[in-house]
Amino acid sequence: RFMDNNYFLFIGIACLFVGLLDLLHALAYKNMGVFHRNDANLATQLWVSARYLQSVSFFLAPFFIKRKMKAEAVVAGCAAVTALFIAAIFTWGIFPECFVEGAGLTRFKIISEYLIALLLLGSLAFVRARRQAFDPEVIRLLTSSLALLSASELAFTLYTDVFGVSNMVGHLLKVFGFFFMYKAVIEIGLTRPYDLLFRELAKSEEKFRLLAENAQDIIYRFRLLPVPCFEYVSPSVTRITGYTPEEHYADPELALKMVHPDDRHLLKEMNLSPESARPRQFYMRWLRKDGRILWTEQHNKLTYNAEGKVASIMGIARDVTDRKESEEKIEILNTELAARASELEALNTELEAFNYSVSHDLRAPLSNISGSCEVLLMDVYAEALDDQGKYFVRSIHGQTKRMNHLIDAMLNFSRVNRQELCRVEVDLSNMALAISVELKMKQPDRRVSFTIAEGAKCYGDPVLLRTVLHNLIGNAWKYTGKQESAEIEFGMTNAEGKTVFYVRDNGAGFDAAQVHKLFRPFHRLHASSEFEGFGVGLATVQRIIHRHGGQIAAEGEVGKGATFSFTLQAGKTVPAQATETMRVRAIHLNP
Known part of the structure; x- marks a missing residue:
């Protein structure tokens, strides 16, 4: 239930039904008197069926490493296969002969043993390929077990008498094979359960420990109950603040002491009333060991005990001094920019006033000069002027007109940037x-x-x-x-x-x-x-x-x-x- 490696669960279920067939195999031996058939072929047939179920189960088991498995479905499958073997041997009589008195093993029996040995060797190869999922000692025991079981199957291809030496050697190898399987699954699982059941948890814990110890930010856990103290502070605290983790462990008040006086109320409020609806992210100034001020961005998460009270605070603190200084500079620049914009607005207002002055105050005298020139060039006054005088008057009149056009051009040029666009x-x-x-x-x-x-x-x-x-x-x-x-x-x-x-x-x-x-x-x-x-x-x-x-x-x-x-x-x-x-x-x- 606690393991995410279903290899052993699959093996365990299969071995239950393999044991059932092996029990029938033992009861079917000559002179046991359990079954009406009193020949060696019945025991050999039950032996072969048990070995098929065992080898196929061992071959399939590696596929359930790190995969979800429905135990009920595996039990039902193994039970169905076991029932088919028993029916084929006892009821239908269709299971091939495996041993003939006086002649020895049949061709079917010998080929089956080789096939079973190959399946066990295949299972061994799969287990070795996925050895990262097992404890090193467990993988050694599994390797030994599967190798011995494969060797036992080869020994069973050599005997001609069910009580012969080759048959005895095969049974001994099988006993040792299952002994190592027992050591891998049962003994280690009972005497050192964390190595087997929580191996992945230990690896995960090691991975996150290395991550925390090499993090650039400060990772911490502060316990509030029953006695306030730091339970963990990552090594990066030394680089950022100048204080070591050991100094935090020795002085629970250090967290308050190193906070800037103007920001200590934030920490006090968090410690005195952690249940209050505070934002999980906040900024706080700290005093380094050398007296320099640094800005931190903190993210805190509260943990609760069984009574519903806040038991500890876990958090991450990041040095954001450079970012805060940049924000302050940007704020200063924005203030200066707003001041300059205000000055420009005032200058534009003055320019508008100037344009108004040019448009009205300068045009009036120019119009008077231009009108006077036109009057002087009329017949009444023209007779009093010689040709040179008329030339001067015409020149003055022309320059006033030019000056008037220049004023129009200046006004039009100044209005371009202020006119609102209408697209x-x-x-x-x-x-x-x-x-x-x-x-x-x-x-x-x-x-x-x-x-x-x-x-x-x-x-x-x-x-x-x-x-x-x-x-x-x-x-x-x-x-x-x-x-x-x-x-x-x-x-x-x-x-x-x-x-x-x-x-x-x-x-x-x-x-x-x-x-x-x-x-x-x-x-x-x-x-x-x-x-x-x-x-x-x-x-x-x-x-x-x-x-x-x-x-x-x-x-x-x-x-x-x-x-x-x-x-x-x-x-x-x-x-x-x-x-x-x-x-x-x-x-x-x-x-």
Whole structure:
């Protein structure tokens, strides 16, 4: 009942029925007068049937090592086989003859003994292969027993007289074989039951002892009743705290002494009222033997005695000092980050106020200057100015207009990061077409050919994405202004699994070595006298693309045009439209 090795139980049940057949074999000998048949063949038949049951049982027994077995089923099986043998010999008379008076053993008897010997040797091989399941002394006794039983079967193939020497030798070998089996199962099982019944438990205990002694964490068991003391503390306590296990065993109060004064109430509460609903996991500061502070994470489990009272506390303590210090640093960084965020919020508020000031306070004087210049250029006052005076007035008027546009550009650039995104499906093809038409209406005399891919769609903020296309297509329009036949293309393609939108032109282009300067605010690669502008358009485009989780890149060559390509956040485009070959719509805007 207490063993998980069913080998011996199977052998024991089988031997009960083997013994029954052996008893009948002994009673069937000549002159015993028990059975009406008074010949040697009956005893030999019963002997062979008993040996078959014995050898087959021994052969099958190793398969029940570490396997579940229903004893009732084994008893029923052995009883059925025994009953069949008895019926075949006594009732039906169909069991083959084994001994003939005057002639000796039959061929069936000799072959059966060899077969039985082979089965016993096979059983021996199986037992040796699974010797880890047995005590070393038990495996030696089993080996001797099975070897002797196999030898006895061979001896029984040589005799011609049931009272001959060979027959006697076979019986003696059988007695010694069962003697060793008795020693293995009965004597050791009774005199040293733990070696046999609880061998696996001892091995398991050794395994967990080695695990505890080599664990990086502290494993402990503290007894509360009847006298508080440490029953076990793993050796890792010395490395972590500086105190040895022996010091804990000698001083039950050491657990309280080494706890940080500010955390001792946790330990006191646990010892004074262990039944309280405390969390099983908690953190506590300890004082090392050298005075340093360390943080521990503890997991405790309570054990109870028969009266239902808490008898001991088993637990694991882990040194989490590095983790706690990291958490404290992260907390400090988060506090500093929150302070910086607050400062940035204040700066943004100031920037908003500045923008408001620029929008209202600076525009008013500029409007007055611009209006005054327009008045001076009217007929009434124009006559009082010579040509040089008129030139100066026109220059002032032009600069005020330029200053007003620069203020608009600055305000638009500052609003990009603060404007809330509203993502919807956007048809960039239709948006590009509308921008192209607007540009053509402003300069209807230009020869420009627009090529716009159809079905270029994405998810994003329609207002901000229109700003992107307006800047990119507007730049292409501006920098192709000196081309006799300008070409501007908007399209979409796939690159490394990403949807890429692009705007390409055959305009002035730029030096590829200066590409890193393109997206700097208020930085231009072309002089204002050559192409007008303030240098904030591409910087604005980059900010919008980044807010959409994408990237923007530029390629160009002086005199051969430029290509600006951009991506949006992965998964936010409409992939069904992103094909390698797209239908395009060519729009020729000629004078």
